[in-house]
Amino acid sequence: xxKTLAEKILSxxxxxxxxxxxxxxxxVSRVMVHDSVIDAVIAGLRDLGKERVWDTTKVAVFVDHAxxxxxxxxxDSHRVLREWVRTQEIATFYxxxxxVCHQIMVEEGYCEPGTxxxxxxxxxxxxxxxxxFGAGMGATDIAVALALGRTWLRVPESIKVTFTGxxxxxxxxxxxxxxxVREIGTDGARxxxxxxxxxxxxxxxxxxxxxxxxxxxxxxxxxxVATPEAPDWLYPDRGAAYANEVTVDLSTxxxxxxxxxxxxxxxxxxxxxxxxxxxxFLGSCTNGRLVDMRQAATVLRxxxxxxxxxxxxxxxSRRQFEDAMADGTLLALSAAGAxxxxxxxxxxxxRTGGVLAAQEICLSTANRNYRGRMGSPDASIFIGSPYVAAxxxxxxxxxxxxxxxxxxxxxxxxxxxxxxxxxAGRGAASVRSGDRSRExxxxxxxxxxxxxxxx
Amino acid sequence: xxxAWVFGDDLDTDQMVPGRxxxxxxxxxxxxxxxxxxxxxxxxxxxxxxxxxxxGENFGCGSSREYAVAALxxxxxxxxxxxxxxxxxxxxxxxxxxxxxxxADALAVVHDGDDVTLDLAAGLLRAPGGKAQLRPLAPFAQxxxxxxxxxxxxxxxxxxxxxx
Numbered sequence: 020x021x022k023t024l025a026e027k028i029l030s031x032x033x034x035x036x037x038x039x040x041x042x043x044x045x046x047v048s049r050v051m052v053h054d055s056v057i058d059a060v061i062a063g064l065r066d067l068g069k070e071r072v073w074d075t076t077k078v079a080v081f082v083d084h085a086x087x088x089x090x091x092x093x094x095d096s097h098r099v100l101r102e103w104v105r106t107q108e109i110a111t112f113y114x115x116x117x118x119v120c121h122q123i124m125v126e127e128g129y130c131e132p133g134t135x136x137x138x139x140x141x142x143x144x145x146x147x148x149x150x151x152f153g154a155g156m157g158a159t160d161i162a163v164a165l166a167l168g169r170t171w172l173r174v175p176e177s178i179k180v181t182f183t184g185x186x187x188x189x190x191x192x193x194x195x196x197x198x199x200v201r202e203i204g205t206d207g208a209r210x211x212x213x214x215x216x217x218x219x220x221x222x223x224x225x226x227x228x229x230x231x232x233x234x235x236x237x238x239x240x241x242x243x244v245a246t247p248e249a250p251d252w253l254y255p256d257r258g259a260a261y262a263n264e265v266t267v268d269l270s271t272x273x274x275x276x277x278x279x280x281x282x283x284x285x286x287x288x289x290x291x292x293x294x295x296x297x298x299x300f301l302g303s304c305t306n307g308r309l310v311d312m313r314q315a316a317t318v319l320r321x322x323x324x325x326x327x328x329x330x331x332x333x334x335x336s337r338r339q340f341e342d343a344m345a346d347g348t349l350l351a352l353s354a355a356g357a358x359x360x361x362x363x364x365x366x367x368x369x370r371t372g373g374v375l376a377a378q379e380i381c382l383s384t385a386n387r388n389y390r391g392r393m394g395s396p397d398a399s400i401f402i403g404s405p406y407v408a409a410x411x412x413x414x415x416x417x418x419x420x421x422x423x424x425x426x427x428x429x430x431x432x433x434x435x436x437x438x439x440x441x442x443a444g445r446g447a448a449s450v451r452s453g454d455r456s457r458e459x460x461x462x463x464x465x466x467x468x469x470x471x472x473x474x
Numbered sequence: 475x476x477x478a479w480v481f482g483d484d485l486d487t488d489q490m491v492p493g494r495x496x497x498x499x500x501x502x503x504x505x506x507x508x509x510x511x512x513x514x515x516x517x518x519x520x521x522x523x524x525x526x527x528x529x530g531e532n533f534g535c536g537s538s539r540e541y542a543v544a545a546l547x548x549x550x551x552x553x554x555x556x557x558x559x560x561x562x563x564x565x566x567x568x569x570x571x572x573x574x575x576x577x578a579d580a581l582a583v584v585h586d587g588d589d590v591t592l593d594l595a596a597g598l599l600r601a602p603g604g605k606a607q608l609r610p611l612a613p614f615a616q617x618x619x620x621x622x623x624x625x626x627x628x629x630x631x632x633x634x635x636x637x638x
Contacts, residue, residue: 041637042614042637044634044637055498056539056540058497058498059497059540059541063625066629067625067628067629085499090499092498092500092501093498093499096498139538140538141536141537141562156565157539157543157566157569159540159566159570160566160624163628166628167628171614171634205484205535206484206558206560209532210561237532237560237561281484369492369493370493370499387488387536389486389488389489389536390488390489391489391512
């Protein structure tokens with residue numbers, strides 16, 4: 020029987036011929052644990068009567084979800100986590116400020132293609148960016164995997180998503196995956212594996228954006244076919260059976276916006292133009308990489324964001340943070356008025372950083388816009404690409420980024436002025452501090468980004 | 475008899491326990507008191523042991539946070555019947571010993587506040603307005619539920635139930 024990628028991986032690791040619907044016991048190549056569930060994981064291991072994890076070299080632990088600790092209760096939990104890491108002798112430990120677990124798991128090479136990796140976070144699907152079967156699980160499942168080095172899985176059906184063409188300037192793979200979520204819905208891939216075709220040669224960061232967001236369709240895993248990291252055997256067979264197939268033509272794709280409070284309530288940007296925003300968040304495992312910050316900087320370099328808007332930029336890892344520092348991107352964003360947060364999950368899940376007040380409206384580059392996700396249940400969250408985020412920060416409203424990317428300086432200023440004038444009576448205008456601001460802006464413009472990033 | 479708490483489609487785990495009330499934000503002894511605090515502010519006060527949750531499609535979607543299920547467990551929820559479940563939530567419920575049962579017609583038969591009975595032996599949810607058929611669980615999941623959860627099962631047997 021021809022096999023999907025999921026069937027191939029799970030047959031291989033379980034050592035038997037497995038097809039969609041079968042239950043298998045799968046050895047895991049790594050277990051990822053993060054701060055927000057550590058208490059329950061430790062309790063689960065204790066309740067299982069296990070003093071030690073099955074293999075200390077195959078466990079990766081992260082402090083990222085509420086980091087650095089925002090309250091004494093969280094600080095205590097982090098202290099317990101560090102004590103556990105020390106007594107378990109786990110070397111793969113990344114403390115507060117190192118970055119989001121998923122970004123580090125992929126960029127530091129902890130995800131072996133063709134293997135099963137379980138993580139205590141729902142976006143563990145991200146590991147499919149390099150051809151691993153990554154699945155998010157709850158604390159008890161993680162405790163069991165830590166104790167046994169194995170997990171049980173129902174072999175998922177697969178959904179084939181094929182990308183064709185190249186996106187136009189100002190359109191990104193974030194828009195592409197939101198278009199897919201729009202098509203499939205928040206439960207259209209429930210229990211399934213989303214297999215991405217036509218995406219294997221994309222930059223690793225784009226592949227993380229794709230694989231990670233399969234969680235928002237209910238998927239068990241999301242795997243990119245034919246990545247540079249994949250071994251020869253790791254490809255779906257011709258004739259493999261798919262539960263559903265979706266094709267997205269990138270060449271005609273418009274920027275996409277997810278409208279609160281649903282991730283699958285997605286519209287072309289033209290339907291959201293003029294929507295005021297108070298806060299812009301650029302970051303998360305979905306869009307907190309150098310390329311995302313550079314895209315924002317192409318819009319914001321040498322300019323100032325709207326005085327009534329707060330922009331928070333949170334790089335997804337220290338590597339991304341330092342790369343963005345080294346090439347002047349962070350300087351350009353700071354000079355534009357951004358708050359730069361330490362690497363980690365930031366305000367994405369409403370625990371730390373700039374959480375939202377009631378009635379506030381946020382444009383976020385992250386992956387979820389549920390009620391209460393980023394703070395107050397009476398806040399609203401729109402989701403978009405880094406380009407859309409930058410334009411929203413600049414103008415205070417959602418707008419199509421493409422005209423800004425094509426405009427001359429005068430045209431650009433006209434576009435901004437017109438949009439700002441439409442946004443009356445919200446927030447208060449902030450003075451941007453720093454006497455050297457003009458000088459910094461000039462410097463940032465000069466250092467700039469060596470090459471314009473348009474794809 | 476138990477009270478039915480009825481919800482719609484796509485009930486996400488942020489509604490069950492928002493991230494800002496995670497155990498590690500508010501403490502292990504308090505987080506369950508915030509169950510459904512935004513969606514159903516009277517839930518934590520009025521819920522009784524053995525009560526059932528009834529929902530639509532994709533029940534429990536969103537974050538993998540097991541403490542959403544742990545909060546329900548602390549309140550003594552006796553079972554959840556929905557058209558379909560999000561996968562991580564489903565696993566978490568089986569692991570913590572809360573029966574999760576798919577039913578195509580429960581939402582049509584059960585109204586919020588109804589007195590209902592979960593009859594697992596007969597595969598039925600009985601309500602004043604009629605009865606709903608429950609889809610049988612896989613033997614693997616039944617074995618874990620019968621032990622009271624995966625931790626109890628593994629302590630007793632040392633390994634997973636047979637998968638064949």
